[in-house]
Amino acid sequence: MSFQTLWNALPMPAFLITEQGQIGAVNDAGEGFVVASARTLIGRRCVEVLDVGVDLERAFARVRADNSPMLIKDVDVASRNRPPGRCNIRIAPMSLSDPRLLLLLSPREVSQQVRPAGAPKSAIGMAEMLAHEIKNPLAGITGAAQLLAMNLPKADQEMTDLIVSEARRVVALLDQVEQFGDVSPPDCRAFNIHDVLERACQSARLGFAAHMQIKVDYDPSLPDVWGDPDQLMQVVLNLLKNASQAGAEGGTIRIRSAFQHDMRLSRSDGSRQHLPILLEISDNGPGIPPDIAADIFDPFVSGRENGTGLGLALVSKIISDHQGWITVDTQPGRTAFRISLPVSPAAKGGG
Incomplete structure (x- = not known):
């Protein structure tokens, strides 16, 4: 596999910055981010292309001086053809013998929310x-x-x-x-989400979450969800396992379902999808460390010492493949994962 193939496979905007601060290379996602072609970008100074709310040239100098990567969180990034948006910026040296720097942008709409199906x-x-x-x-x-x-x-x-x-x-x-x-596309059909939640609860109570209390609060009037029950079972089990590992002996996991009348997700093509089914799984553990909370759905990001960082990444991928939405709200004493899913076509037609 060639470097160019790997470079363009990166799902986030990426730029190689020369020793003079110019753009030496840009991947496909980078072209899409600044809405300009590589031909017009290469050779231009990075600070002329990206309007960033920090001193980029000073950051480049520090990365080179320390020969270590830098993470800049929650800054506004804009370009001539793109309005400002909140991003995390990663700057890393290539090698001791290569003076170029790698600059990666993680737009918050990508890093905190579900990626479009198939993006990575x-x-x-x-x-x-x-x-x-x-x-x-x-x-x-x-x-x-x-x-x-x-x-x-x-x-x-x-x-x-x-x-x-x-x-x-x-x-x-x-x-x-x-x-x-290896996760295959979901085999979607209409089913009662509470059946999946109850099977997952039973498995958790008898196994990995035996040391926790699991409390449920279901909306019995929910219409059928549209999805793959086996894959969504995997999602719920992963979130329950996460909660059980975060909680102490006798801690509490809460599972709630509800109907959200006004929940609509804007897609990249301009369409808006109704996602009225809400599932919430929360625990009363210590919360996700603040330095990784924004990237918790990325592969290999974990708050546990021996964690692989793949469980939540798999959850995010499955929900994305269901055209759904997942978010996390965390603070010391409470972490809540919220999933929004579509209803079945029959329920939609009936509503």
Whole structure:
């Protein structure tokens, strides 16, 4: 796979900045963000193209001086053809021998809300391919370590045991990466969402959330939702598991359903979709760390020490594939994930 293919597979606007502060390269998402072609952008000073609410040139100098990446959160970014919008900006050095910098923009409408269905598929496909390739040599490493252990005295087997356990841990992580890339399009049909919620609650109470109290508040008048019950079951289980891991012994998880008459989502094509079914799953744990809250749905972002950061990314992808919407509201003592979904065509016609 060529660099250009990988570069254009990035779902967020990306720019390579030369030592002189000029744009050396821009990907497809970057062209779309500033509404200009690469041909007209390359060679221009970055500060002339992007109107940013911080001193970009000073930020570039600091990244080069420290040789370490920088994250600038919640700043207004505009261009000649684009009105100001809130973004997170990441600036990172390429390498010690390459003076160029990588500048990534994460528009808040992308980083905090659901991405359009299919937006990250190329990048995720690449991650899935790499996971498959890495697992093959890991199997060989594990086997070799086990063979070595057979000929070592018991006192010297600690290192080989460590190799085997760490290799297995990495394989488990790669399995999750492959699962993330393997999610098929939803097989949508009309069904009662409360059936899914109850099955998920029963599974949680008997397993990973046995140490928590689970309280429900359902709206019995909800019409049928339009979606894939198996995939939405996975969503609810992931959110319940997240809540159970955040909560202490005896903590409380609350599940609520409701009908939102006025919830409409504006799509990139200008259309507005009615998403009246609301599901809310909340816990009374410590909350999501503020430094990762805005990126919590991104792959490999996790608030737990040994978390993989793929559970919520999978949740976001499934909800996006359902043309739905997911948000999170977090503070110490309460974190609430809210999902908005469409009703079935029959219910829509009846309403």
